[in-house]
Amino acid sequence: MSLPDMQPDEITGEYQEHTLTYHDQSSRRIFVTEIETPYPDGHLIVSRTNPEGYITHLNDSFVEMSGYSRQELINAPHYILRHPDMPAAAFQDLWQTVTSGKKWNGYVKNLRKDGGFYWVYATVIPNIRKNSVVSYTSVRRKPARKKIEHYASLYKTMLSSEHSA
């Protein structure tokens, strides 16, 4: 299943157009604004995917923060949230860690349906039953501002070296 292109009438504010190509070779047009939605205090954004990274479970905070409806998210690939400012290496590290059975932690800038973004501190774990991975669970929480600043600049550097490579 490939994701539909983002539509200009769904975007809030001034935007820039990009085309993202995902690991499964599908691609879509996205629109990106500079509008940040602050992470709400005391919330946890929770989701679970199947082993291929398609969303099977999510909570209300996920719906609220992403701007998508529950129907749009269920069975969608988790890369629906991928923001063009995120370097590929961050997600490679995520997948390498969880497929080897370990817990991954990291700071992630996510893309909203309205073109805006929100930063999270994410944990992803593989759910192992009878020695095989049956799903992955992720929980995001509110990151410290200083950490966001640090990772925003680190990811910029990583991204420019990925582009020049």
Added chain:
Amino acid sequence: MKYHFTVSPDFTPEHIPGWFIFNTWMQKALSEVIHLELYDNFESQRKAIQSNEIDIIYANPYDAAFLVREKKFAPLVKPTGKSDEAIIAVHESSPFTCVEDLQPGTRISRTDDPDVNMMSMIMLEPAELDKQNTQSCTRDTYILVAKDLIQGNADIGFFLAEAFHDLSKLVRTQMRALVSSHIRIISHSLLVGPRMQPLTDTLLTALTDMSSSSPAVLESLGFDGWTLINEEEMEFMIDLMDTLE
């Protein structure tokens, strides 16, 4: 056969009689002898679970993983419309207005309630506070946590939201919630152990009928009713707790 029932030690003190009433109700519903054993703290309760002394438990979500995965307990129900949420409170005249105002060296007063402590520590992360750069003092009850705040012995206190709201008005109004959790997925639940699982169907029927058949018993627990938990839902909560651990 005689069975053993226990309740997570974080119940509000007002509900102790309620749990005895519930146990009496349960014995009648099942025509079995069930002994209710209340433990003072999580550690002694865990020891009892570990040595297979418990057959049915109203459990803290933190213990659910261990009960289901290692001790083969099966989830039955959770109280309708209730989820476990945490509140970080400060003295009413505290200078702090948001989590980010808190500084390293913050003095924490808390109980040994594992899920509340976990949720509260997560809520401190935006201020870059953790175990290493804070000081914690563990109290037996939430009243004592409140006392620490009111007397200025601690800067912040960790509360189960329900326990915070159940404090007397006199105590509560001397404090203010700095931040509250909105997690919604985490809740206490009633689980049955292997020895008692043959009685599961009878018990489930009785529990789901309870709001019409025995509303007074529910009221004594402060619950509106019981909602079934399916295995899938329980697994999701356990995965969530695993992720946060």
